[in-house]
Amino acid sequence: AAGPVRAERSVDSLCPYCGVGCQVTYHVRGDAIVAATGRDGLANHERLCVKGRFGFDYSRHPQRLTTPLVRKEGAPKEPIDPADPFSHFRPATWDEALDIAAAGLKRLPRTALAGLGSAKGSNEEAYLFQKLVRTGFGSNNVDHCTRLCHASSVAALLEGIGSGAVTAPIAEVANAEVIVLIGANPSANHPVAASFIKNAVKRGARLVILDPRGQALTRFASHHLRFNNGTDVALLNAMLHVIVAEELYDKDFVAARTTGFAELAVHLQAYSPDSMAPLCGIDAGTIRAVARLYARAGSAMILWGMGVSQHSHGTDNSRCLIALAMLCGQVGRKGSGLHPLRGQNNVQGASDSGLIPMMLPDYGRVGTPAVRGRFEAGWGQDLDPAPGLTVVEMMNAAQAGIIRGMYVEGENPAMSDPDLAHAREALAGLDHLVVQDIFLTETAMLADVVLPASAFFEKTGTFTNTDRHVQMGRQVLDPPGKARPDLWIIAEMGKRLGLAWSYDGPRAVFDEMRGLMDSLAGITWERLEKEGGITYPAGKAILFDESFPTGDGKARLVPASGLVPAESPDAEYPFLLSTGRVLEHWHTGSMTRRSDVLDRLQGVPAVNISPADMARLGLAEGAMVRIESRRGRVEAVAAADSRLSPGALFMPFCFTEAAANLLTNPVLDPVAKIPELKVSAVRLSPAGK
Numbered sequence: 001a002a003g004p005v006r007a008e009r010s011v012d013s014l015c016p017y018c019g020v021g022c023q024v025t026y027h028v029r030g031d032a033i034v035a036a037t038g039r040d041g042l043a044n045h046e047r048l049c050v051k052g053r054f055g056f057d058y059s060r061h062p063q064r065l066t067t068p069l070v071r072k073e074g075a076p077k078e079p080i081d082p083a084d085p086f087s088h089f090r091p092a093t094w095d096e097a098l099d100i101a102a103a104g105l106k107r108l109p110r111t112a113l114a115g116l117g118s119a120k121g122s123n124e125e126a127y128l129f130q131k132l133v134r135t136g137f138g139s140n141n142v143d144h145c146t147r148l149c150h151a152s153s154v155a156a157l158l159e160g161i162g163s164g165a166v167t168a169p170i171a172e173v174a175n176a177e178v179i180v181l182i183g184a185n186p187s188a189n190h191p192v193a194a195s196f197i198k199n200a201v202k203r204g205a206r207l208v209i210l211d212p213r214g215q216a217l218t219r220f221a222s223h224h225l226r227f228n229n230g231t232d233v234a235l236l237n238a239m240l241h242v243i244v245a246e247e248l249y250d251k252d253f254v255a256a257r258t259t260g261f262a263e264l265a266v267h268l269q270a271y272s273p274d275s276m277a278p279l280c281g282i283d284a285g286t287i288r289a290v291a292r293l294y295a296r297a298g299s300a301m302i303l304w305g306m307g308v309s310q311h312s313h314g315t316d317n318s319r320c321l322i323a324l325a326m327l328c329g330q331v332g333r334k335g336s337g338l339h340p341l342r343g344q345n346n347v348q349g350a351s352d353s354g355l356i357p358m359m360l361p362d363y364g365r366v367g368t369p370a371v372r373g374r375f376e377a378g379w380g381q382d383l384d385p386a387p388g389l390t391v392v393e394m395m396n397a398a399q400a401g402i403i404r405g406m407y408v409e410g411e412n413p414a415m416s417d418p419d420l421a422h423a424r425e426a427l428a429g430l431d432h433l434v435v436q437d438i439f440l441t442e443t444a445m446l447a448d449v450v451l452p453a454s455a456f457f458e459k460t461g462t463f464t465n466t467d468r469h470v471q472m473g474r475q476v477l478d479p480p481g482k483a484r485p486d487l488w489i490i491a492e493m494g495k496r497l498g499l500a501w502s503y504d505g506p507r508a509v510f511d512e513m514r515g516l517m518d519s520l521a522g523i524t525w526e527r528l529e530k531e532g533g534i535t536y537p538a539g540k541a542i543l544f545d546e547s548f549p550t551g552d553g554k555a556r557l558v559p560a561s562g563l564v565p566a567e568s569p570d571a572e573y574p575f576l577l578s579t580g581r582v583l584e585h586w587h588t589g590s591m592t593r594r595s596d597v598l599d600r601l602q603g604v605p606a607v608n609i610s611p612a613d614m615a616r617l618g619l620a621e622g623a624m625v626r627i628e629s630r631r632g633r634v635e636a637v638a639a640a641d642s643r644l645s646p647g648a649l650f651m652p653f654c655f656t657e658a659a660a661n662l663l664t665n666p667v668l669d670p671v672a673k674i675p676e677l678k679v680s681a682v683r684l685s686p687a688g689k
């Protein structure tokens, strides 16, 4: 017996939650995990947060789907009675369910089909799912939740430096003199990363936080700029203005490694700190001080999260961050770099593996004949050269009757999409919806066929963390009942859609991927099994010490100009709502709300309100309040939060009983098509009035 708590056996695997990618040993007794301990992985050095340490019990929750389900004849597609969630479905055999699932999709024209894959699945599952859509459906209508988290960061990085991944791992904060953290709350969302940031500050690094909301790391920061939500471009352009005007930039680096400086410099003239200060709510002196601190640092890293990316000008926000690093030569050296903190445990890998409607695996564009030709040769079939629809575009197309059939694997758009009433209506209106998941999620409740899948612990596969570190996730438990591994289900669907597939497990899929994806060069299944994890490309943790993977090897400086959010508070809707996550819960809550420990720690849907607004509105802590936007209404518990400025509200989007995305704005960033989940104008009132 190994490990604590009377375990009978132990298995080395990974955490199923965030992109930090902590390595974990699971200790098992009978058919259940009884404990989790951190291993000495590159990203965690034996550390785990509360989700990794206690959030594994969801896999044995009594609500797990254990048999395929088919919608009963005539059962309406409407919210289901929570007391009897299966009332609209009947059990089916696998053959019957798969036959009905595939037949319903085959009946529809290829242009009417779309698929959503999952960043919670393995690389092999992501790769096979996008291959199924591209070859089985015959279009590029495939996307996943990266569209809702870092699509704008990736778009700006690809445009600016030719690569959408991080340039250096989180651990490099240990070598940074200055750490800039913007639009991210790692203590809640990447807790082990936060612990490395704290260690760096204790060692002597200066931490600069740019965020409208306070957070636990604020007490470690030398500066916390609580700028007005949505004015990132104004603030960052003002910092860039200082760096150019005071000639603080690295002239040699700019001359040798970048293009576009002259145009950027002209553009920045309009963004002096004095002119931007009123808009962003930060005094000009502080803007100058922080710009100088960053520019004069011997080494500096920028880490960012969805506070940057989830805006209608998210791509512009990231363009500014890239320009900051490029002007100051803060890339390619120890302690320097650009790091978008990736959300889900495999959002990096799912993107690399091609769950993107305009790109094939490894980010080649579907419209580029040479790129497409490589996959056409590998897959033995012509591919559609037209980019497919993104997540929100799929829902819009569904509501317009253009998309009529969907296959959703492991995603929950009926909780994660903006303007949920619209998204749910679109899903309910489909002619045919197939959902593959481990629980009867809000999306699965609207399905025609539900395919019971495997939880993270019930399958083996590779996962790529935020640091570009490909790691082996190993099977710990058997799936319950008739639930099956996702890869098996995707392959069976593929066969029924007419694809001549004969994969006998994840290794066979991984070997095919290696033949088509240069990023996986040198990374073999045997090495991953032996070494546990390998960083791509070629084991390099810090990238771009000499050149960038752009046509001319230089980074492109792109002026950014989006200044205000699409929707601002007004007399009718005077509060500004941001949505996000809390430490104890993950994404739409389908897993963590069914984790006993985590839901006991935080099981109440709350809206965070500044103490000043609580007092002004006469609200007591714990009072029920109503939050309304132009799109919907929810009720939640009022919670005073001194980290918020008056006029600002915060809600997590994991609570089905108070689904925050009923309120959010579906307006899209024009480049990356990411919705503006961070800014919605709402009003607040006591419930029942």
Ligand code: SF4
Pocket: 015, 016, 017, 018, 019, 020, 021, 022, 044, 047, 048, 049, 050, 051, 052, 053, 189, 190, 191, 192, 193
């Ligand atoms: Fe899991 Fe992320 Fe916590 Fe690590 S930091 S234990 S990967 S949730």
